[in-house]
Amino acid sequence: MSRGLGSSLQPVIETVGLTKQYLLGSVPVLSLDDVSMKVTAGELVVILGPSGSGKSTLLNMLGALDKPTRGKVLIDGVDVSTLNGPEMARLRLRKVGFVFQFFNLIPRLTALENVEFPLIAAGVNRRERRETALQLLASVGLKGRVNHRPSELSGGEQQRVAIARSLVNDPKIVLMDEPTGNLDSKTSVEIKAIVEKLNREKGQTFIVVTHNPVFAESADHIVHLLDGRISREEFRGMRA
Amino acid sequence: MRFTDVLRLAYRALRDRRLRSILTMAMVAIGSGLITALNSTGAGFSAYVTGQLGSLSPDIIMVLPSSSSTLRLTEGVQRTVQFLPDVSTVVPFVQRGFLTKSGTSSRTVTFMGIDQAMLPLLYPNVGLAEGEYVSPSDQSGVLLGYGVAYPQDQVTPFARLGQVITVQYTDFTAPRPATVQRALRVVGILRYMGAGGFVNVDSMAFISITTARSGMQRADVYSGIFVKARGLDRADAAAEEIRSIYGNNLTIFSLKDIAQIIQNVISALVLFIGSIAAVSLLVATVGILATMYTSVSERIREIGITKSVGFTDRDILVLFLSEALIIGAVGGLLGLIGGAGLSYAIPFALNSLVSGVAPSRSSMDGSQGGGLGPFGGGGSMGSFSLTSITPVFELPFMSEVWLFCLILAAIGGLYPAWRASRLDPIVALRHE
Numbered sequence: 001m002s003r004g005l006g007s008s009l010q011p012v013i014e015t016v017g018l019t020k021q022y023l024l025g026s027v028p029v030l031s032l033d034d035v036s037m038k039v040t041a042g043e044l045v046v047i048l049g050p051s052g053s054g055k056s057t058l059l060n061m062l063g064a065l066d067k068p069t070r071g072k073v074l075i076d077g078v079d080v081s082t083l084n085g086p087e088m089a090r091l092r093l094r095k096v097g098f099v100f101q102f103f104n105l106i107p108r109l110t111a112l113e114n115v116e117f118p119l120i121a122a123g124v125n126r127r128e129r130r131e132t133a134l135q136l137l138a139s140v141g142l143k144g145r146v147n148h149r150p151s152e153l154s155g156g157e158q159q160r161v162a163i164a165r166s167l168v169n170d171p172k173i174v175l176m177d178e179p180t181g182n183l184d185s186k187t188s189v190e191i192k193a194i195v196e197k198l199n200r201e202k203g204q205t206f207i208v209v210t211h212n213p214v215f216a217e218s219a220d221h222i223v224h225l226l227d228g229r230i231s232r233e234e235f236r237g238m239r240a
Numbered sequence: 241m242r243f244t245d246v247l248r249l250a251y252r253a254l255r256d257r258r259l260r261s262i263l264t265m266a267m268v269a270i271g272s273g274l275i276t277a278l279n280s281t282g283a284g285f286s287a288y289v290t291g292q293l294g295s296l297s298p299d300i301i302m303v304l305p306s307s308s309s310t311l312r313l314t315e316g317v318q319r320t321v322q323f324l325p326d327v328s329t330v331v332p333f334v335q336r337g338f339l340t341k342s343g344t345s346s347r348t349v350t351f352m353g354i355d356q357a358m359l360p361l362l363y364p365n366v367g368l369a370e371g372e373y374v375s376p377s378d379q380s381g382v383l384l385g386y387g388v389a390y391p392q393d394q395v396t397p398f399a400r401l402g403q404v405i406t407v408q409y410t411d412f413t414a415p416r417p418a419t420v421q422r423a424l425r426v427v428g429i430l431r432y433m434g435a436g437g438f439v440n441v442d443s444m445a446f447i448s449i450t451t452a453r454s455g456m457q458r459a460d461v462y463s464g465i466f467v468k469a470r471g472l473d474r475a476d477a478a479a480e481e482i483r484s485i486y487g488n489n490l491t492i493f494s495l496k497d498i499a500q501i502i503q504n505v506i507s508a509l510v511l512f513i514g515s516i517a518a519v520s521l522l523v524a525t526v527g528i529l530a531t532m533y534t535s536v537s538e539r540i541r542e543i544g545i546t547k548s549v550g551f552t553d554r555d556i557l558v559l560f561l562s563e564a565l566i567i568g569a570v571g572g573l574l575g576l577i578g579g580a581g582l583s584y585a586i587p588f589a590l591n592s593l594v595s596g597v598a599p600s601r602s603s604m605d606g607s608q609g610g611g612l613g614p615f616g617g618g619g620s621m622g623s624f625s626l627t628s629i630t631p632v633f634e635l636p637f638m639s640e641v642w643l644f645c646l647i648l649a650a651i652g653g654l655y656p657a658w659r660a661s662r663l664d665p666i667v668a669l670r671h672e
């Protein structure tokens with residue numbers, strides 16, 4: 001049972017018996033095995049677990065990048081397994097933002113253009129895109145770096161650009177895969193602070209896969225994964 | 241996605257791989273440029289030939305002895321032809337190339353011995369720049385074509401009015417053929433004709449038949465005969481009558497024949513180089529394929545990012561296809577422009593190619609009609625000066641070429657774009 005903003009609310013994400021099986025050569029491997037969980041809107045969820053426990057697979061399912069072998073993923077009430085390719089892309093565009101360990105910015109585009117990028121798929125006009133992107137870059141503290149390319153930015157700055165990009169379509173869910181895995185501890189704390197601030201101000205749901213204990217400290221909801229199963233779930237309620 | 245955004249993103253991606261993009265565009269440009277240049281030159285040449293021949297009377301035919309025949313064009317032949325029912329006038333001529341000296345310079349000039357009162361018959365717009373025509377009884381006068389008096393490759397005139405020039409030749413009338421030098425006085429210079437027709441008047445010198453036959457040519461043999469038919473539509477009939485008597489011993493050229501021969505050569509040339517150009521466009525298609533394939537391989541991670549933020553497979557297909565299309569469109573357009581420029585240069589290139597071969601032709605035996613016929617004149621193709629060809633640009637054809645470039649670009653870009661669109665975003669995002 002989830003708490004978050006109040007247990008009466010509909011979960012923004014729900015998985016039911018979620019199972020993903022891969023073929024490693026010809027050997028079937030269960031990456032996720034019967035995972036059922038609910039995430040309430042506005043929660044800051046941290047998913048913990050050793051490598052190979054299925055964290056990234058789970059995140060890909062939650063972000064409509066991949067389909068389950070069995071079971072269901074409901075994103076904002078929509079069952080992903082019933083969607084076709086373009087519908088999944090549409091869902092990612094409207095509801096989901098991704099942040100990756102290796103930032104995954106497009107090298108030839110400036111910080112501003114990288115943040116704007118998803119809005120091109122949405123068909124938003126240029127002026128409006130620019131405005132939204134500038135606001136977000138300001139909110140992650142990069143106002144003065146908007147015209148720099150990723151290669152001219154530090155790791156922490158690149159990750160902040162990536163966070164701004166993940167928020168540009170005003171998604172319900174922001175998924176972060178080891179967002180501080182490639183950053184030093186000081187920068188990690190800064191990133192964590194930004195995530196907390198955004199979570200608090202915008203009420204967006206953040207699901208963070210991480211090894212970093214700093215995120216666990218302030219999480220509302222911690223999911224421990226082991227061998228593709230949920231080994232433990234902690235609910236801490238919303239921060240004061 | 242908005243159309244302008246697609247263009248902008250595609251342009252950014254191409255700019256990021258600038259050299260490769262430019263080189264691939266160059267491949268397309270070479271193909272479309274060659275095709276454009278060829279077509280424009282070919283069309284220009286056709287227009288030129290038609291225009292030049294159109295200014296001449298279609299009732300004149302030229303009769304030369306066949307190279308395979310032993311028949312000699314004697315006065316007897318001339319008389320026989322003269323009395324044919326469809327023949328109005330017969331103008332015999334002798335022609336030969338000679339080494340000619342004027343002051344310190346010397347060059348090989350084609351001399352024609354002909355009754356000069358008949359020149360306007362052959363060239364209705366012939367006229368004098370200076371002096372006068374050589375009278376039939378004049379044994380030392382010479383009339384120079386404009387290009388002989390004022391050669392294109394020389395700043396100072398070769399010879400002026402009144403000047404004496406020296407001709408060196410082998411005297412066939414002497415008991416034993418011997419090399420002879422003979423002085424001729426320039427009595428007239430023709431105005432510039434731009435040439436067109438049976439012979440290139442500009443590059444020739446005219447003497448009286450008497451002069452020509454007094455040692456410069458065998459006395460009893462003509463090089464050829466111009467025949468004027470009895471009416472504008474009787475040229476074919478006259479040719480038929482001559483053929484019925486002499487069969488294959490004589491070769492008959494009508495203006496139509498010459499035009500046809502030149503057209504055939506041009507068409508063959510255009511077809512030949514055109515097929516090379518077409519092949520180069522096919523190569524460009526493979527070039528686009530290779531460039532785009534490489535580009536996709538290098539941007540797998542970027543494709544993963546693009547998909548993860550919500551672009552559909554179709555969006556990706558459109559983006560990559562647009563890059564290929566931009567290469568095709570820009571390359572094709574540059575080719576059209578470059579080809580248009582090139583088509584102004586081709587006539588000059590061809591001209592220098594032809595004139596490099598010319599001297600050996602004009603020194604041919606006069607009785608074989610050296611320097612005559614469609615490919616005889618020095619520095620020109622037949623009597624047509626190649627440098628006066630203006631290319632003709634056919635816009636519908638050029639737009640077809642451009643469209644063709646786009647289609648080829650789409651073909652070359654389709655597979656890489658399809659491959660990009662089908663990438664699994666999870667695998668693509670993990671790609672190093």
